[in-house]
Amino acid sequence: MIKRVLVANRGEIAIRILRGCREMGLSTVAVYSEADAEAPHRAAADQAVCIGPPPSSESYLNITKLIGAAKHTGADAIHPGYGFLAENAAFAQAVIDAGLIFIGPTPAAIESMGDKTNARRMAVAAGVPVVPADEAPPTEPAALTAAAGKVGYPLLIKAAAGGGGKGMRIVRQAVHLIEAFAAAGREALSAFGDGRVFLERYVERPRHVEVQILADHHGNVVHLGERECSIQRRHQKIIEETPSPAVSPAIRRAMTDAALAIARAVNYRNAGTVEFLLAPDDSFYFLEVNTRLQVEHPITELVTGIDLVQAQLRIAQGEPLWLRQEDIVARGHAIECRICAEDPAQQFFPSPGTITRLREPRGPGVRVDSGVAEGFTVPIFYDPMLAKLAVWGETREAARRRMITALRDYVILGCTTAIPFLIDVLEHTAFSEGATQTHFIAEHFPKWENPQRHRHIAAIAAAIEAQRAKQPSAAGTSGPHQVATPWQTLGHWRVGEA
Amino acid sequence: MIKRVLVANRGEIAIRILRGCREMGLSTVAVYSEADAEAPHRAAADQAVCIGPPPSSESYLNITKLIGAAKHTGADAIHPGYGFLAENAAFAQAVIDAGLIFIGPTPAAIESMGDKTNARRMAVAAGVPVVPADEAPPTEPAALTAAAGKVGYPLLIKAAAGGGGKGMRIVRQAVHLIEAFAAAGREALSAFGDGRVFLERYVERPRHVEVQILADHHGNVVHLGERECSIQRRHQKIIEETPSPAVSPAIRRAMTDAALAIARAVNYRNAGTVEFLLAPDDSFYFLEVNTRLQVEHPITELVTGIDLVQAQLRIAQGEPLWLRQEDIVARGHAIECRICAEDPAQQFFPSPGTITRLREPRGPGVRVDSGVAEGFTVPIFYDPMLAKLAVWGETREAARRRMITALRDYVILGCTTAIPFLIDVLEHTAFSEGATQTHFIAEHFPKWENPQRHRHIAAIAAAIEAQRAKQPSAAGTSGPHQVATPWQTLGHWRVGEA
Amino acid sequence: MKISLRDQHGVIELDVRADGDRYVVEIDGHTHEVRLHGEALVVDGHQHTVATARDGQARLVAIGGEVHRFEPHSGAEHTMEHVAAPEVTAPMPGKILQVLVQVGDKVAVGDGLVVLEAMKMETRLSAEAAATVREVRVAAGDMINGGQVLMVLEYGG
């Protein structure tokens, strides 16, 4: 039985996993880089170990330091979260070799699914359709150009070792192939320590649909339905929902059968996700298996009522699956928005900074998985995701309206985020009609500017602050209920006077 | 169709209802007394109207002011919340007479169920068991003593017009009857404007179990299962859960049938709750009908996935019930703790004050319905409830552990609350075994003192603050991530020096 | 720096020394290494999430669901054993509903003295021991503050 868990991650996912452990009565160990000494995830554990300097390669990706921290604190299990070393077979093996439990699949499954070309071969063997591709394209320009021609344009260049949009490029014309290939390789090397990339035919206007699976150590595998993650920018998901508005019961049956077949083919254990492209003609193609917890796992938790982190822990300690497929029933609809330090008006450039005001939405059916706190300076070394906002509603429309209300209530000042953009996406007719596909943003928001609905009211707020800063004894909050409000936290404000 | 809703209430329930309205796209009106000008509920609406001086009788109970506020703001519907005028038939009638929609049952149903003696008669007629009682006891001492003898001791004195423990007294011996009768009458008069009380045999060691119902304007009635609310102090609920650990499928069937029979007998409309006592021998007795939304409605929402406030709004505008009984399936387990400004070490005396620090728990399955904010001074004029903490878990044990974790994370400074007491209750073997009954606190916590597990760590924290206040440039948070933490918000601290 | 804190359970003596980026704290003869990081108070490597607030001269500390209140303790004050105080004080702000005794009345332990209402709840204050009523400072209908002296008793009457 697991007694003490080290979480080899940071931010919201570290906090979410640590909370799951605490609820199960387990003691907890956080790790942090020197840039994260004041990070909220560090304070969320019973113990915390510094694992090195800010760059991930010297801290969150440092296997020796992580195993050392587990040994030093007496942890008997390690949860990798997502990203960083979550899909690194060598790390999983090192954990096992150190006599600890790795909360995830076997190194063999990680390795076999982590190599995208091998994953494709296994999918084909399992009878699951895949998109045309070249799994090991030559790097010599002329040969590469020829190989790309065989796959067919438009094509996608993807990292062999990674996921999440890093090391990924779309190429629509042969003339851009060489530069894109090199850039993708560089990004892949930097993100995953493995610069290999492969080519794949690009399916036009597809939906990104994935199936969540859970498998135990005794050969039992179940699925928890699908998630649609079509709303993407920079090839990375920004809004996810479940169920998919495009998945009929027949598609769901075929897709979840395919996911289970692949899971069984690799003797999969623990939580995993099988990703598919769903084409407008309802055909679907296997993309890859993510051998870890997904960023967007909360929406599956919201509709199924199954705690995926606690399921991972129970499976990792050898417990046979307590869920039969027929026990798993999705109820209602859930949507997640990723809240990142990025500027949607500037091509989603990262926008790190110090969070000077933070007010998270709340209320029935609203869940915030946050990795930040007021006063926290978002380090520039890591992924720009600050938090995830997930909502549940009885229907897709109820969830959509709840999400809009929650986004309007969400206050983050100090870091630019996509909150106003997300509201516009959710309010777009194409979204409310369920007409989502991976080009949604490029198609409906080729250019986007910050909305100015409340500009005058905002100016009035700023002007009154200016006035109060100059004449602090003036009107406003007064009487016995005078308390610290945002209006009273301000000092000098340089203004022109009448 | 309803377009603008006035919420005739304050605190967490006003905020919760206003949020439900916003999600449905309705415009909202809050009302507030002069004591609540800075209250969070006031800021949660599109418009807000001051309805009078602090005492409820001059503000939240002032029907003329409330109707005037609705007229003035163009509201077309009024939601009464719970407490205040929620079960006042004259108010419901006044709303209707003003041409507005009352979001609740008909005045006739409120009146017929609000009179506890009449409610009992209707229950008997509907074939539902009731406890022995005298519905109209004489007030003359000798006659009262005789009437009480006929009901039998121990007995309960209860307000004819109210609920929620106000105007309620247990009398175990005839010698205490007269004083208790007078006190109950006074409290009833103050709380409900109606001093009538009645006598009822007191069932020993019962559980308090209630059934949630929803009924439309077209004769359709469904139930949403039961809630157990046995953990009480001062005869008021403090912890509620659903399902009840004592309710078997057979009891549930009989009890929900009884609740539906009563609802049909009074042509009930909108949301309501039928309360029962469940005796240790599994027999149950009708207590009363609460013709309104209950404080503890969130736990029913968590297990059924049905938003009761939004259901109330849809029913109020005439929509036929969209739920069949077989569609309503409870999943998992939910628990609610009421967080009040009260001191559990001092017989739960109210403990108003200014909230100087507030940090609410969060995470998967955690819901906080809060009526306060940091800096808010809790008025002495109203109910001491600050917030409700509700959690959902896959099992009762998962929910219990999640609740304990959430309570440990909950920080409220400035008002004493029962949080440490609630943790002790949830950790008690009798609670984890489901051995809950209305004397739980008296029996297991006849005397309770604040736990001192963390006293030394807390002292270290206070001492380091003292040291930092004296030597602000000393060790501690430093470097590029230095931010405002609680540790840095402190000024002078008078200490003895070495 | 030596610091004396007092809570309802007595006096705690601490010695706090800043040492680089950490503190060395002596309490009850034990020495602890303490660091502060964000909301974490790290004591001998174990982290505690702590929140604090002022309450007049006192400090409130929230930790793991508990709330502790410490006042600065000056050496001049001595801890006294709990004895029934002659003043009957209001436990909270509210309104006097009824005064049940008059000056000169003799009361037994548990006898009602005054009925007050706060936050819609009616509460009876009773005598902690047999006593004689010496002063009554309030009347029915009065609004009172928390801690206000309502009456003065002479115990042992």
Next chain:
Amino acid sequence: MKISLRDQHGVIELDVRADGDRYVVEIDGHTHEVRLHGEALVVDGHQHTVATARDGQARLVAIGGEVHRFEPHSGAEHTMEHVAAPEVTAPMPGKILQVLVQVGDKVAVGDGLVVLEAMKMETRLSAEAAATVREVRVAAGDMINGGQVLMVLEYGG
């Protein structure tokens, strides 16, 4: 008191007068009655939940999901039409991966200038119009701050 604020859309002139427990604010020729209550800004009876923070001399205002940034506007400054700035500045802190041009190079609109990495993302900065590269102030591998000038162009080259 007259107050001039500037955001990316231009200058807003306001006149703010405190009047008892309210403010009278004139903006764009319209007069509004404004009150503050807790987190509510009440403008002509309509409530808005507003949160603010400083950002240097500027104020950030969050309202209904929007974030506005206002700087104080002194009369001396004049609003200019947007023209491509000759300085190429870093949109965020990060690291220079590649410098794609040299001093003297002529670039067309959309031509890549520099590739930088921040928060694990690779981003290419491109020329906003045809130009000549006048200065290059960074090299591959440099860590840069947000707003730092990376190179200087001369447009119309």
